[in-house]
Amino acid sequence: MPRGALDRAYLALFREYPPLLRLAAVTGAGQTAFALLSVYALPVYLIEDLHISGLAVGGVTTVFLLSEMVLKFPLGRLSDRVGRKPFIVFGPLLIALNPIVMARLPVRLWTLIFPLRAVDGAGAAALWPPLFAMVGDLVRDRSRAAAMSVVNTVYLGAIGAAAAIGGLSADLSGSNRVPFYIVSGLLLVSALMAHLGLPGRSALLTEDSQAADPPEETEAEEAAEIHHHPLSTVLVVTVLMTLSVWTLANFLIVYIKVELGLSGTETGLLLAVMAVPVMLLGLPLGHAADQWGRSRAVRASLVVSAAAMWAVPFCHGVISFWLVAVVCVLSYMFGTPAWLALVSSLAPRSRRGGVMGIVATAEGAGAGLAPLLGGYLWDIHHSYIFFGAAALLTIGAVVAAVVLRGARD
Numbered sequence: 001m002p003r004g005a006l007d008r009a010y011l012a013l014f015r016e017y018p019p020l021l022r023l024a025a026v027t028g029a030g031q032t033a034f035a036l037l038s039v040y041a042l043p044v045y046l047i048e049d050l051h052i053s054g055l056a057v058g059g060v061t062t063v064f065l066l067s068e069m070v071l072k073f074p075l076g077r078l079s080d081r082v083g084r085k086p087f088i089v090f091g092p093l094l095i096a097l098n099p100i101v102m103a104r105l106p107v108r109l110w111t112l113i114f115p116l117r118a119v120d121g122a123g124a125a126a127l128w129p130p131l132f133a134m135v136g137d138l139v140r141d142r143s144r145a146a147a148m149s150v151v152n153t154v155y156l157g158a159i160g161a162a163a164a165i166g167g168l169s170a171d172l173s174g175s176n177r178v179p180f181y182i183v184s185g186l187l188l189v190s191a192l193m194a195h196l197g198l199p200g201r202s203a204l205l206t207e208d209s210q211a212a213d214p215p216e217e218t219e220a221e222e223a224a225e226i227h228h229h230p231l232s233t234v235l236v237v238t239v240l241m242t243l244s245v246w247t248l249a250n251f252l253i254v255y256i257k258v259e260l261g262l263s264g265t266e267t268g269l270l271l272a273v274m275a276v277p278v279m280l281l282g283l284p285l286g287h288a289a290d291q292w293g294r295s296r297a298v299r300a301s302l303v304v305s306a307a308a309m310w311a312v313p314f315c316h317g318v319i320s321f322w323l324v325a326v327v328c329v330l331s332y333m334f335g336t337p338a339w340l341a342l343v344s345s346l347a348p349r350s351r352r353g354g355v356m357g358i359v360a361t362a363e364g365a366g367a368g369l370a371p372l373l374g375g376y377l378w379d380i381h382h383s384y385i386f387f388g389a390a391a392l393l394t395i396g397a398v399v400a401a402v403v404l405r406g407a408r409d
Helices: 003-016 019-049 054-082 085-094 098-104 107-138 141-173 178-197 201-211 219-228 231-249 252-259 264-292 294-314 318-344 349-380 384-403
Strands: none
Touching: 003 019, 003 141, 019 054, 019 085, 019 098, 019 107, 019 141, 019 178, 019 252, 054 085, 054 107, 054 231, 054 349, 085 107, 085 178, 098 107, 098 178, 107 141, 107 349, 141 178, 141 252, 141 264, 141 318, 231 294, 231 318, 231 349, 231 384, 252 264, 264 294, 264 318, 294 318, 294 384, 349 384
């Protein structure tokens, strides 16, 4: 790649918006912690060590996600008034010791994980809506899909990192409890980096005023643009997208270990290798979405993701599974930042945290139902989790094709 193209694809955005790199670091530590707990540590520990049913494992995650859902809007809205940074610091700090408590619970008291996960949901609700709203505060609208892509790329890459960390640490130590301790450490690191590295309210307002685009629309034009993307439609598509992801989340690691016959370390390495093209291509895909059109990017992403998801259960080898999964994830990477950019444009900065909180609440509703659906499908047949996710993505693709066609970006 020529040097100029490399600069435009990867470096120019961070040079223009320096806090974005620090925000990505906070996202990486925080999401690695949440993914390590939700995707690896808890499902593997409960299924392999405690022999809990898939439906019960889904219930544990549902408690977390419903708690997060209930609190996302009020905390996101409150961040509009008091600033983003306190929430981004306090969220991980609130729950940093919970994973250690979970790992040390006597087996007969394992159900205490449910209230602990409810507290975890409060920590996540304090972290994510203000963090994504801060992206919108810092970056001009013309670059917002690319900026969302930075955070989303790190967010997804952290899932691969979490799988590798979980599998390797459990195999080396011979204990499925060790990943819980790592989660606590990562949460503390996330809070510390946010405290030291993110701009406060006054600095953020200064950067926002510098980053804001010149006013180009009247109030009537702004209202017309919002009408193109009615909030009810946004919420429906958001629920479907979230349902599809979280139907898989609790069971993906165990599926790979059972169906592909891989060890914990091999499973983690497989997902880590899958994250490599995601990390390399995530930001260029965000730029492409800005240039191609966000609504078009969302529609194309849903179609490709649905097709790939239908194909996953027929992949019985490691290579074929990896190839199809990479297509699915890259498609997700193309559409999700564009979707977040569309959502962040629904309201001015003074109400952005509240809007992101409403959308995050819709995500919580979908995510809260999905683990129960995934657990039910898992107990019937392991491959059904992919068919369920594919069906949800297909419905989402149809809805998006109808409501986003001709919409302004």
